[in-house]
Amino acid sequence: MSDSIRQLTLSHVVLPLANPVSDAKVLTGRQRPLTEIVLLFVEVTTAGGHQGMGFSYSKRAGGPAQFAHLREVADVAIGRDPSDIDRIYQSLLWAGASVGRSGVATQAIAALDVAMWDLKARRADLPLAKLIGAHRDSCRVYNTSGGFLQASVEEVKERASASLEAGIGGIKMKVGQPDWRTDLDRVSAVRDHLAATPLMVDANQQWDRARARRMCRELEAYDLSWIEEPLDAWDAVGHSDLSQTFDTPIATGEMLTSVPEHLALIDAGYRGIVQPDAPRIGGITPFLRFATLASHAGLALAPHYAMEIHLHLAATYPTEPWVEHFEWLSPLFNERVDIREGRMWVPERSGLGFTLSDRMRALTLETATVGP
Template sequence: MSQDKITQIALSHVLLPLPKPISDAKVMTGVQKPMTEVSLLFVEITSQDGHQGMGFGYVLRAGGKAQYAHAQDLAPFLIGEDPNDIPRLWEKMAWQGASVGRCGVAVQAIGAFDTALWDMKAKRAGLSLAKLLGPYRDAVPTYNTSGGYFGTSIEEVCANADRSRANGIRGVKMKVGQPDVAEDIRRVTALRKHLGDEVPIMIDANQQWDRETAMRFGRAVDDLSLTWIEEPVSAHDYEGHAWLNANLDTPIATGEMLSSQESLQQLIDHRSVGFLQPDAPRIGGITPFMSLAGEAAKAGLKLAPHFVMEIHLPLAAAYPGDCWVEHFEWLEPLFEERIEIRDGCMQVPTRPGLGLSISEQTRHWTVASDRYGSA
């Protein structure tokens, strides 16, 4: 049997508008402005044998044009390659961009190609991505984040939490890290009182504390039975997270802002977390994610991938340890399909590949597109 070959690659740069501006602690402290849109890179790959795969990555705030530009540089190098050779093609793309490194925008562009190749591989086999990887479960516990941002009163946060619970979502996360720590504590305490002791609550400081402030806050809320405290200090402060993780009753979660497999490995090596939060599109796609997940499992960590439930759900299903998937409805308009949620869990899709097809509306949000190879 002759080997298959990649014959065409289509790239799209999409700007997805958000229903309303989004603010977290980085906005409250003046580091960033409210977020109004999500920049996405879509990669669609077609092979000589007629197989197709779709992958995507994203950027929040600055960097979307750079991600798309790097994808334009990479695409020609995959034409004529066997799409089955996914790890080798990841390395080939990484070497093409060696002078800009193996983190940040460089690997985030690679991640969209890598995901498309995995999507194609699963479709070729007639399997869902979870079945191709080898699932441990067919449903993954989920928590909602979008209802707990700043700019939302605590009464609205509680109402949003009730709505999420009514829609089958198990846990809720709210933002903390504003300059007034006492107000943060008041809001978290009010949410716990409203939901009762059994509902999982996560809180996220988005890197806005120093170690001492994080410790004081953690001790103040240790008796609230929180599932985790997320990003209490700088994302790159491996030792600070490890110190907090060792000395607080509440587990520490972090990892979403790190943009390479190697940097997340530092969290594992330093015992910095109870919950590791890798983001597949940010670290280069499914290939590095699954390698990292293997290391996390060996270390006995729990897994809670960041954002992009559409990609992370099948990856979490293939994780041997305890895991969560984060519910964000932001990206739903991009796709024709919807993820089913019931009994506190996202149901792992059984459709071939990722089980996603790009919506017609997404074409209207496309600001740039390119094609490489022949039809």
Template sequence: MNTDPIQHVEVSLCRVPLPQAVSDAKVSTGRQKPLTHVDLLLAEIETRHGEKGFGFSYSLRAGGHAMLAHAKDIAGELIGEDPDDIGRLWEKMAWLGASVARTGVTVQAIAAFDVALWDLKAKRAGKSIGKLLGAHRNDVPCYNTSGGYLSSSLDEVLRNVDRSLAHGLGGIKLKVGQPDLKLDIARVRAVREHVGEDVPMMADANQQWDFTTALRAGRQLDELGLVWLEEPLSAYDYAGHAMLSERLDTPIASGEMLSSLAECAELVRHRSVTFMQADAPRIGGITPFLKIATISDLARLKLAPHFVMEIHIHLGCAYPHEAWVEHIEWLEPAFNERLQIRNGRMMLPDRPGLGFTLSDEALTWREGLHRISS
């Protein structure tokens, strides 16, 4: 019998401003505008005995208010439920919005509740989420992305690289995918010469190449010893990524734009990637991410989840094989706590649950607050 059911559920939107606008190849090709902020969908779940779980999801550019609207639609269905029944509650929330899809906005709204439920479960156990899941290690290699955007000049990128390495980051990722391939190759080569052969480097084309361009780019990048080449093709071109994987020495990474277990399973089925880059908030939270981790493990894939290091540090440490976690500091102003980085590795927090609480500044950025109680 459940003696401590969910009694209160609260959702809101928090717009976190970036220090400066950033652009990747999608801006260079005219498909998007520069990114100026991150919208966080915040969820808090409280039980009858006053125990609380906190979670969040996010959107870049459009979509934040759509996530909030769907979260408001389904929040009331958690009232009276046993918060330990995380798998069943995920299915319940997914079926509520099944007529409008079990991908995209609907599952990204569910993700905030799902993370909050795992946060609560781990807090009850007095452990971090990573430890609750059965951590294989207490730290993972990490790499910086925020310093390598195309909106920064090469000189700025080199300064950012130096700062990242001095801060203890273990690797560097550069954005590529500009209309002029020669500029991309020259940029990556310049950074490789700057840092030397031993610093791990990655390149991310953000889906902006066709197969021929990706093959030509990949063959030139093969000479530079990259850890991976990310999203050279459309995220849904599973066969194309598989063909590139067969033809290039550089491993292929993809998965961040997918928003369901079924889509990520296609990457595994086609053997499209060496690095699975599933994003927990985008695919519906920790519950579906664990299923993706299982099929990735069975295929002996490596793991490099996209963005939200505050969540992915836990999932990276719980993966059977060593995983890379992406360092992007954009969300730090929203939280009171910081992740620790030493000698190229990010440390699993020893705080219970997710290990993060909202900053006073984040509370002033909130809008659309919606609270339901039994």
């Protein structure tokens, strides 16, 4: 029996970080330290009483724009059958077509798209991964939040040890500083500390092609699981060249905001690891579309951030993925992810398996109701 979307509640949430964090973009003067995460939450309710929850996010800029855009176009979803997710998605795209099909426009739509997938899985009384079709019940997990550049090497080592003791299986640290020798010294110290533990590095787009080739060559000695964003995120040809030149895998894709932008990597012959981010690419619907193409191209997967969403999506990927652990969003939810033995386990709860906390409500700056 069909149902229909009766009401949407949009929430503009600002989550302060306990301490400002810096990656290479800060040390090169391109950005300020990150002090907060801005989120757009959507709660959807149907005429039949079913509910779903989704979110997207922004860092440093764009949060109010996401809220404003979705508030402007969301009414086209009212009265629609929530089972027809892609049909609704296309209607939302066309409602905001004058501002394009990537960036803020699709990141705003992403929050509603995630909520509809959550609703569909809850209505089926299945975890989202099971609704889509899971290949595994858990995924390898690595931590990033302890490896930022404002932290000393000793702090990075201490946080890495704490993460491993908490059951996390891999550690990622930031590189890309103005003095490349400092990067190598820090990587060497952390590699010595971690021994055989999987270790990844992330340059956050701060090398040009010549520096990236030199750094990738130097970093080959450290048995890294991957080198992330050595080049500008939109340099598909450059990333492809590095992925075909070095033994250490190259990883990129987190900053891309549409399926066509990701496809440019495949078209360029990229052979590395793809890191799509569901809230950034426009939601679960386009994420799954690209994941099918990435799998066909034989690419490995390691989704960026938003583990509460990506755990489910990674579990549906045919080959063994990685999931990124950030504890930053945890206060916004009542439930916690299950991490043990180097893996993150898919919740047995229906949908995404998360409900919104009182803390999320307290951090909400503005809400809007769409529908009666």
